[in-house]
Amino acid sequence: MAKKAAVSACLAGKNCRYNGELKGNPEAMAKLERQGCEVVLFCPEDACFGTPREAMDLTATPEGIKALTKYSRQDRTAPIAEYAEKFFDEHSNIDLFVGKARSPSCGVRTARLYDEEGNLLSEKEAGIMAAEAKARGIEAVDDEAL
Ligand code: SF4
Known part of the structure; x- marks a missing residue:
């Protein structure tokens, strides 16, 4: 049976990045296609906050890691976490998650974490x-x- 892959929508060339810039990864998409994967796209930030929007950073706080907007310091953790829970509940047969590297929502092993003073x-x-x-x-x- 074909693998079902959940993939960050921006990698497929969707215009959903915070600044509206396109940053697809055609090589990764072609690789998934060659492997016969069924692809399901997602973008928590576009769904929750629209595009364009203020960028955010993962920030270590006394209450744990939070996604805070870069300048206005709004806490965007809960809507993204709720989107993620709903997405995986609705797509319970996902075999593979492919996230955009370095994204505070989608990065898998590459997202940057800052302290509250902005130190990496x-x-x-x-x-x-x-x-x-x-x-x-x-x-x-x-x-x-990938
Ligand atoms: S990295 Fe994730 S949240 Fe950011 S634009 Fe891509 S799919 Fe959306």
Whole structure:
């Protein structure tokens, strides 16, 4: 049976990035196609906040890791986590998660984590949606590592 892959929509060339810029990964999409994968696209940030929108950073706070907007410091963690839960509940047969590298929502092992003063703590974190995929035991990979 064909593998079912959940893939960050921006990798397929969708105009859903925070700044509206296109940043697809045709090589990754072609690889999934060659493998006969059925692809399901998702974009938590576009669904929750629209495009364009303020960029956000993963930030270590006393209450845990949060996704905060870069300048206005709004906490966007809960809507993204809720989107992720609903997505995986509705698509319970996902075999593979392919996330956009370095995204605070979708990065699998490449998202940057900052402290509350903006100092870089790590470049190996999982974004909010990628963390949900991993917590559910779904094989997960950054697009650049596919
Ligand atoms: S990295 Fe994720 S949240 Fe960001 S534009 Fe792509 S699909 Fe949307």
